Amino acid sequence: MSKDNKAQKYWRENLIYLAVLLAIWFTVSYVFGIFLVEPLNEVRIGGAKLGFWFAQQGSIYVFVLLIFAYVYLMNKLDKKYGYID
Amino acid sequence: MGLTFALYIGIAIWARAGSTSEFYVAGGGVPPIANGMATAADWMSAASFISMAGLISFMGYDGGVFLMGWTGGYVLLALTLAPYLRKFGKFTVPDFIGDRYYSNVARTVAVVCAIIVSFTYVAGQMRGVGLVFSRFLEVDINTGVYIGMAIVFFYAVLGGMKGITYTQVAQYCVLIFAFMVPAIFISMTMTGNPIPQMGFIGSMTDGSNMALLDKLDQLHRELGFAEYTSGTKSMIDVFAITFALMVGTAGLPHVIVRFFTVPDVKGARVSAGYALVFIAILYTTAPAIAAFARTNLIETVSNEQYADMPEWFNKWEQTGLIVFEDKNDDGRIQYVADEKTNELTIDRDIMVLANPEIADLPNWVIALVAAGGLAAALSTAAGLLLVISTSIARDLIKMQIKPDISEKGELLSARIGAVFAVMVAGYFGINPPGFVAAVVALAFGLAAASFFPAIILGIFDKRMNREGAISGMVVGITLMLYYMIKYKLQGFGGGTPDDWWFGISPEGFGTVAMLVNFVVSFTVSRVTAAPPQEVQDIVEDIRLPSGAGEAHAH
Numbered sequence: 163m164s165k166d167n168k169a170q171k172y173w174r175e176n177l178i179y180l181a182v183l184l185a186i187w188f189t190v191s192y193v194f195g196i197f198l199v200e201p202l203n204e205v206r207i208g209g210a211k212l213g214f215w216f217a218q219q220g221s222i223y224v225f226v227l228l229i230f231a232y233v234y235l236m237n238k239l240d241k242k243y244g245y246i247d
Numbered sequence: 248m249g250l251t252f253a254l255y256i257g258i259a260i261w262a263r264a265g266s267t268s269e270f271y272v273a274g275g276g277v278p279p280i281a282n283g284m285a286t287a288a289d290w291m292s293a294a295s296f297i298s299m300a301g302l303i304s305f306m307g308y309d310g311g312v313f314l315m316g317w318t319g320g321y322v323l324l325a326l327t328l329a330p331y332l333r334k335f336g337k338f339t340v341p342d343f344i345g346d347r348y349y350s351n352v353a354r355t356v357a358v359v360c361a362i363i364v365s366f367t368y369v370a371g372q373m374r375g376v377g378l379v380f381s382r383f384l385e386v387d388i389n390t391g392v393y394i395g396m397a398i399v400f401f402y403a404v405l406g407g408m409k410g411i412t413y414t415q416v417a418q419y420c421v422l423i424f425a426f427m428v429p430a431i432f433i434s435m436t437m438t439g440n441p442i443p444q445m446g447f448i449g450s451m452t453d454g455s456n457m458a459l460l461d462k463l464d465q466l467h468r469e470l471g472f473a474e475y476t477s478g479t480k481s482m483i484d485v486f487a488i489t490f491a492l493m494v495g496t497a498g499l500p501h502v503i504v505r506f507f508t509v510p511d512v513k514g515a516r517v518s519a520g521y522a523l524v525f526i527a528i529l530y531t532t533a534p535a536i537a538a539f540a541r542t543n544l545i546e547t548v549s550n551e552q553y554a555d556m557p558e559w560f561n562k563w564e565q566t567g568l569i570v571f572e573d574k575n576d577d578g579r580i581q582y583v584a585d586e587k588t589n590e591l592t593i594d595r596d597i598m599v600l601a602n603p604e605i606a607d608l609p610n611w612v613i614a615l616v617a618a619g620g621l622a623a624a625l626s627t628a629a630g631l632l633l634v635i636s637t638s639i640a641r642d643l644i645k646m647q648i649k650p651d652i653s654e655k656g657e658l659l660s661a662r663i664g665a666v667f668a669v670m671v672a673g674y675f676g677i678n679p680p681g682f683v684a685a686v687v688a689l690a691f692g693l694a695a696a697s698f699f700p701a702i703i704l705g706i707f708d709k710r711m712n713r714e715g716a717i718s719g720m721v722v723g724i725t726l727m728l729y730y731m732i733k734y735k736l737q738g739f740g741g742g743t744p745d746d747w748w749f750g751i752s753p754e755g756f757g758t759v760a761m762l763v764n765f766v767v768s769f770t771v772s773r774v775t776a777a778p779p780q781e782v783q784d785i786v787e788d789i790r791l792p793s794g795a796g797e798a799h800a801h
Contacts, residue, residue: 214460
């Protein structure tokens, strides 16, 4: 595998991870917290309406998980392609 | 409170900067977890600490724009910008833009944008400092601002980034402790659950066994306000504001620079994770505080005798931040949505500071909250001042005016830049423009409209060139300034919310300006020459994580 080829493959996998993670990012905040807030409010989580809860709590929890998922995936990817200092 | 200051200054002396690299990015050697805390402190400004819970308290569901906007922007930053900028290994955002777009014009445009954004933002911080001092030390607000200036000046100017980083670690600890203690107390009394995030979705302990949020909705309905959990903004505006805050956050120069202070790309990634954990603790507690405070406030004042009001009510009345006008002369406080019969006006900024008093907590908790508010305001102000001084010393003087400047001379001009910046910030603190709070939100719009597309395209679009980036930034920031001046400050003939484009408020307009920036950049770049080969090589290089250490040496 040539050097450039390897770099390109690495970059492509990186972009796929980004696309997936950002799709989740968009879903929990914009879709659950804003666009679908009213239908989701019919469902309840504890004493809160679910749509409202996503806008003020849930999305933030998912955000934290997303960054750590990213760190984990990228470290694995670095190892696979041998990009370690 | 005095103790916390002594601590910050002690750290500043201990970590005094000896070289420009230490001054700008702490020598690139801060451990990720400490860097995460410092980033969190830098990030959580007086606006987050003092104003945000208050805003949510009055906005209900609509307040979610700040919560999602500011934390979601962090995700964007961590995934799409931080690792690559760290690999690039220069000190500032204008540095990146200048090199990536091989142009001093681009660098200057970026410096100007960075300075506009930073000053708009810092003006708000100084108001926060003044607010806390005037209420708790019972000094004149101007004296308060002078004290704040002296402290910021001391550690930003002497210590540079190294001093600031370690001071901010201490400040994070102070501010999170100060934020959590009253929240836990109040959650305990109101819902019986010591975890505010659980209390938020729990039930009242007042015997009704009603969910807290249902109770709040009910109170709102009775007084004629919109339901707490529904809000009043249109969906498109909520979307636009959230998006503008997200990309604006990702484009804020003082936060981006944080990722230059860790040892390598891996460190930049994980440091962003830690930072968001530290931020999330405060950001998930804030909506709980907002709901508790709102319920408490309504139950304390609504339809009660004015003469029976507790001490905090009168104290805040003296500052002019609570105003009561007995319109129907019945001696009771009517707090309702209808402007004509409403008798009580409360400044949103006081909610977090007054919350422990409203809930009748002991005095030391109240002092703690004041110390926390100051920690938040000072850490952010210091970070911003550093960006301003670095921009002046490095991006303007060294890169353009006098390239042969010595390391000592550069450090000196950075410090002079910081002095100048402290003065201007102090001026804003003493003579606050009436629209400070609004302007802080707009700083995000400006960052979104100017930097964000240029940086993103610089990394993800190899074909993006000088002409595209410059025209995008200029068009973006001009459009944003125009809209902001027209609809917020009533310049260029002004206008009412009915005239807003697509029903989007000035706070949300950064989203539109950013899209325009993207389109302009893209179009212009495709009809002009491709960037030179060595620039394309830079782009290839920053996409790969290894070798960040070498790139940093200079």
